[in-house]
Amino acid sequence: MATRKLLLLPGDGIGPEAMAEVKKLIDMMNADFNAGFETEEGLVGGCAYDAHGQSISDADMDKAMAADAVLFGAVGGPKWDGVPYEVRPEAGLLRLRKEMELFANLRPAICYPALAATSSLKPEVVEGLDILILRELTGGVYFGEPKEIIDLGNGQKRGIDTQVYDTYEIERISGVAFELARTRSNRVCSMEKHNVMKSGVLWKEVVANTHKAKYSDVELTHMLADAGGMQLVRWPKQFDVIVTDNLFGDMLSDVAAMLTGSLGMLPSASLGAPDEKTGSRKALYEPVHGSAPDIAGQGIANPIAMIASFAMCLRYSFNMVEEADRLEKAIASVLDDGLRTKDLMSEGMTEVGTTAMGDAIVAKY
């Protein structure tokens, strides 16, 4: 069995607590199934800043580039609100995304049957929901230049950010969208604001061309991003795969995540392009939720999103499809047994902490 190199970047807040539960799974899979995972650890975010004044060090960045996959916890918290912009906790995550060229961010929004009732939406609107938001992750307003604050004198400053998209960037993300749609319900909805943004005009055009050239078997629709936000709230089941840019994807995937009532359960995968020779691709897996500093260190955080992110890692980075299925079933099964962390708690269920939830999933695997 080949060696599988994982870099663990637990980060800040509840990140380390959630990551601890994944480590148990890795140890178990190594011991009982000879899975051959080799792990290293690094620092990212506020804890990295505290250790060496950078939100991720070059050494850890090198480890990330060399790993088969990176597991990422969460970054940030009020403790670092005052640190300089260039070394704020989020900069570490953005550097990883950019240097690893992780342009394709897969954010499934799935409503677990056991949890439909915890959504703020009516059960019939979200029950059985299974959509995938595909967010472009290395372009747009996150990275475009100029990005600066200029002092204009007279007490006036000017804040500038630049949204930039090139044809090839839109082409490759829409290619991923169509490929993913083929493994699902074969429908893609592309979202932008072509009515006010030139990048939106180009986005719509390139998605349509890519569709026409290579993927005309997939159903493609276009929607304005503001209308898309509305439709996600009104009737999310109308969608299969949604493909959109970095900033709209940030907003829309958060709204979609909240619909499911399972924010503490949602994983994500950020993927690079497959290597032309080996077919392998750089990848980072992280929960959709953030660092939740308000509950960090209390042992009550929900580790499921982090564990489900590891399941995505098994599937996408190591083609361990059976193992991924098995892990996802283990998660569903502990929920069916009525185990709930605090964020998911409802009447008649059994409240458990982070460790107990992790142990239960390991036991079910």
Added chain:
Amino acid sequence: MATRKLLLLPGDGIGPEAMAEVKKLIDMMNADFNAGFETEEGLVGGCAYDAHGQSISDADMDKAMAADAVLFGAVGGPKWDGVPYEVRPEAGLLRLRKEMELFANLRPAICYPALAATSSLKPEVVEGLDILILRELTGGVYFGEPKEIIDLGNGQKRGIDTQVYDTYEIERISGVAFELARTRSNRVCSMEKHNVMKSGVLWKEVVANTHKAKYSDVELTHMLADAGGMQLVRWPKQFDVIVTDNLFGDMLSDVAAMLTGSLGMLPSASLGAPDEKTGSRKALYEPVHGSAPDIAGQGIANPIAMIASFAMCLRYSFNMVEEADRLEKAIASVLDDGLRTKDLMSEGMTEVGTTAMGDAIVAKY
């Protein structure tokens, strides 16, 4: 009684049908209450393009600048999908906003008791909801330069949009937010993405400074815009006034509108700065919904958002507070009587068309 000069711009799609119902109200108020409204009409959007190749003519623009208030229907539709970017229907609306300097866009999201059940959210989440999204409307990525598509050769193009905010723009919109909060529950939540955008860093700083300097009696909180979208879906009643930039405001106000289950009922006001001498301000009032080309011309569109926009006009442009209250009560009262346009229809209610709904509101006034 002074003359009150209104410019009516019905626009495209269901705009003209909805505006027709407002005209009935204007005629009635002139005849029965000597309200002194003088109306002119103009073209905007696709119909303006069809008539003279512009999305709004200079002549109509002049009328808008000279009016006490503009009532705007809706613009756009598939018919004009292929027209050049500069003269697309939306350009007319954007020109009005920019040249009239309507920087403050008020979008109340109110859940009418009679309609709580039509929301896709659980009734307890939206019942009694009354929040106000204040969107900056003349800056940001909508108007920043460069805004262009560059041909890079080799089949590659680059789409560019620029987000720009100056201190004074953020100062004046946050001033409006704090003033409005004082007339409501005295709470403002400012939303941006300071963790990835420099304009967001400046936004947060200027809002905080404005608060400290002049409005420290108002409660101010800050939230990342993606988290804000989540929180709107999770528990919208936590908010009072939300202040945010042009693009985030576009997205967030659409999500908020959809929460109420009353999209066809929500008005908006776009206001300029008060004149230093007269205190009067330029203003445009429009429904939050769009032109809905799919149902245009069928006599089934809901005119209430347009009528409620006229109520905002009475309140904000003419200080006709009693009349605005009366009109809003008339709307609530026809709903209590069980009248519903198709979009709001539910069991046991009486379905009526656009005209009948307008007539019923006129009769109740």
